[in-house]
Amino acid sequence: xxxxxxxxxxxxxxxxxxxxxxxxxxxxxxxxxxxxxxxxxxxxxxxxxxxxxxxxxxxxxxxxxxxxxxxxxxxxxxxxxxxxxxxxxxxxxxxxxxxxxxxxxxxxxxxxxxxxxxxxxxxxxxxxxxxxxxxxxxxxxxxxxxxxxxxxxxxxxxxxxxxxxxxxxxxxxxxxxxxxxxxxxxxxxxxxxxxxxxxxxxxxxxxxxxxxxxxxxxxxxxxxxxxxxxxxxxxxxxxxxxxxxxxxxxxxxxxxxxxxxxxxxxxxxxxx
Amino acid sequence: xxxxxxxxxxxxxxxxxxxxxxxxxxxxxxxxxxxxxxxxxxxxxxxxxxxxxxxxxxxxxxxxxxxxxxxxxxxxxxxxxxxxxxxxxxxxxxxxxxxxxxxxxxxxxxxxxxxxxxxxxxxxxxxxxxxxxxxxxxxxxxxxxxxxxxxxxxxxxxxxxxxxxxxxxxxxxxxxxxxxxxxxxxxxxxxxxxxxxxxxxxxxxxxxxxxxxxxxxxxxxxxxxxxxxxxxxxxxxxxxxxxxxxxxxxxxxxxxxxxxxxxxxxxxxxxxxxxxxxxxxxxxxxxxxxxxxxxxxxxxxxxxxxxxxxxxxxxxx
Numbered sequence: 001x002x003x004x005x006x007x008x009x010x011x012x013x014x015x016x017x018x019x020x021x022x023x024x025x026x027x028x029x030x031x032x033x034x035x036x037x038x039x040x041x042x043x044x045x046x047x048x049x050x051x052x053x054x055x056x057x058x059x060x061x062x063x064x065x066x067x068x069x070x071x072x073x074x075x076x077x078x079x080x081x082x083x084x085x086x087x088x089x090x091x092x093x094x095x096x097x098x099x100x101x102x103x104x105x106x107x108x109x110x111x112x113x114x115x116x117x118x119x120x121x122x123x124x125x126x127x128x129x130x131x132x133x134x135x136x137x138x139x140x141x142x143x144x145x146x147x148x149x150x151x152x153x154x155x156x157x158x159x160x161x162x163x164x165x166x167x168x169x170x171x172x173x174x175x176x177x178x179x180x181x182x183x184x185x186x187x188x189x190x191x192x193x194x195x196x197x198x199x200x201x202x203x204x205x206x207x208x209x210x211x212x213x214x215x216x217x218x219x220x221x222x223x224x225x226x227x228x229x230x231x232x233x234x235x236x237x238x239x240x241x242x243x244x245x246x247x248x249x250x251x252x253x254x255x256x257x258x259x260x261x262x263x264x265x266x267x268x269x270x271x272x
Numbered sequence: 273x274x275x276x277x278x279x280x281x282x283x284x285x286x287x288x289x290x291x292x293x294x295x296x297x298x299x300x301x302x303x304x305x306x307x308x309x310x311x312x313x314x315x316x317x318x319x320x321x322x323x324x325x326x327x328x329x330x331x332x333x334x335x336x337x338x339x340x341x342x343x344x345x346x347x348x349x350x351x352x353x354x355x356x357x358x359x360x361x362x363x364x365x366x367x368x369x370x371x372x373x374x375x376x377x378x379x380x381x382x383x384x385x386x387x388x389x390x391x392x393x394x395x396x397x398x399x400x401x402x403x404x405x406x407x408x409x410x411x412x413x414x415x416x417x418x419x420x421x422x423x424x425x426x427x428x429x430x431x432x433x434x435x436x437x438x439x440x441x442x443x444x445x446x447x448x449x450x451x452x453x454x455x456x457x458x459x460x461x462x463x464x465x466x467x468x469x470x471x472x473x474x475x476x477x478x479x480x481x482x483x484x485x486x487x488x489x490x491x492x493x494x495x496x497x498x499x500x501x502x503x504x505x506x507x508x509x510x511x512x513x514x515x516x517x518x519x520x521x522x523x524x525x526x527x528x529x530x531x532x533x534x535x536x537x538x539x540x541x542x543x544x545x546x547x548x549x550x551x552x553x554x555x556x557x558x559x560x561x562x563x564x565x566x567x568x569x570x571x572x573x574x575x576x577x578x579x580x581x582x583x584x585x586x587x588x589x
Contacts, residue, residue, distance in 0.1 A: 098532075110468075110469065
């Protein structure tokens with residue numbers, strides 16, 4: 001089994017002086033899910049881009065199965081890591097099949113076009129996501145949930161060992177959110193290591209083996225979700241009171257319940 | 273289309289005779305035509321039509337490639353200032369010398385120089401963001417347009433200035449066989465490069481960052497495509513002057529026919545562009561007693577077609 005990712009002392013800043021984050025350490029075994037939480041603008045996306053080497057880290061290293069990513073060319077990185085962007089807008093109405101086969105780029109020669117083998121792999125990826133019926137749909141006619149599945153399918157076509165997902169559930173309704181989280185869980189079962197940025201602490205309870213909170217340029221509270229996500233930590237992160245309850249019986253996990261300020265609550269009642 | 277166009281013109285030559293003259297270069301046919309007729313077909317019309325095909329094909333395929341790289345279907349191959357630079361080069365050469373060769377050469381050189389300037393200007397942190405490229409292209413383009421206007425202003429209004437204006441309007445009038453022999457290999461090389469990497473343009477069309485996550489060396493690929501498309505465009509501009517609209521319009525027609533996949537879009541655009549320019553040029557030289565500059569016609573036909581396409585895509589979306 002491969003896909004052990006070891007991030008050590010990673011730091012990044014757009015200029016020398018200001019620093020978005022520093023001293024980030026994450027170690028994941030193959031098939032583990034890491035949930036990256038943090039308030040808006042804390043640098044979650046920037047951290048994922050740094051891991052992917054889209055942004056060049058100011059310091060520190062990212063190693064996959066012992067091999068450092070710095071210095072590898074884009075082609076080799078794509079062979080190890082898959083990246084699912086938060087939003088992607090296509091200027092042209094490519095079909096889903098055309099988009100998904102783009103994931104094969106790193107395995108296709110510079111001067112070649114996708115062969116039948118590549119198109120078959122793209123179809124297999126669509127099948128895995130359960131969206132074969134979308135293959136010939138133009139990509140500008142997809143719902144948010146379908147688009148997210150298409151982008152995951154595309155990332156899977158280059159058989160990455162580690163998958164980075166940047167807020168895959170933002171803009172999705174609760175049904176689609178859970179659908180994507182189930183996909184994340186099943187990919188992890190297949191042995192893919194996953195780092196997922198999310199806005200919902202609940203998603204950590206639903207998927208993650210490890211959780212980290214990025215705030216003020218540091219990774220706080222690194223550990224397993226049950227021990228790490230307590231009410232004090234969540235208050236420090238988001239500045240609101242969040243109760244964390246354990247629901248027994250067949251659900252058997254913790255859930256987060258935001259507690260509204262008494263004044264806001266009465267106001268809401270009066271309006272309704 | 274080509275043969276039909278050969279048969280059209282101020283000198284009336286029958287269709288059958290045209291065909292015979294063409295075939296006579298391959299098969300030993302007994303000539304039943306005058307030497308003038310032969311010369312009209314082979315020396316005047318044929319080079320012109322070949323130039324039309326090359327220029328139309330090159331502008332269209334470059335347009336399709338540029339639209340992909342810039343992730344914007346409204347981009348033309350002149351976006352980085354090729355036309356403005358080449359126009360200035362030609363105006364300068366017309367003013368200083370009066371040699372058709374030097375005019376072609378200087379316009380080619382200045383066309384490339386203006387794109388090189390735009391590209392250098394847009395480079396920040398070893399990257400060339402698309403927005404910076406477009407803005408630099410506009411800056412360089414307006415600089416050269418202003419310089420061209422200045423040359424027009426100081427040029428002798430009796431004969432140099434009209435020559436500059438006519439050149440800028442675009443025409444396949446002064447293309448000779450020699451021009452074709454020199455530019456054809458350039459067109460072939462540039463177009464082949466574009467055709468070879470055409471599928472990868474799809475990746476760039478998704479945005480630089482996204483293409484990099486898929487394993488594409490975006491800077492190298494972008495440079496290769498911009499260089500090839502620019503050289504092809506500059507070669508087209510230097511023999512034909514500035515022919516607008518083709519590079520924007522033809523890729524759109526191509527997309528209506530085969531969809532947005534650049535694997536099919538590039539070759540299809542090239543073929544349609546070649547056929548379209550030969551058609552328009554035939555109209556340009558036959559419709560009126562004096563020839564109409566082709567740049568005017570492509571714009572007159574292009575604008576309404578483009579407006580119609582825009583309306584249509586709006587409804588579909």
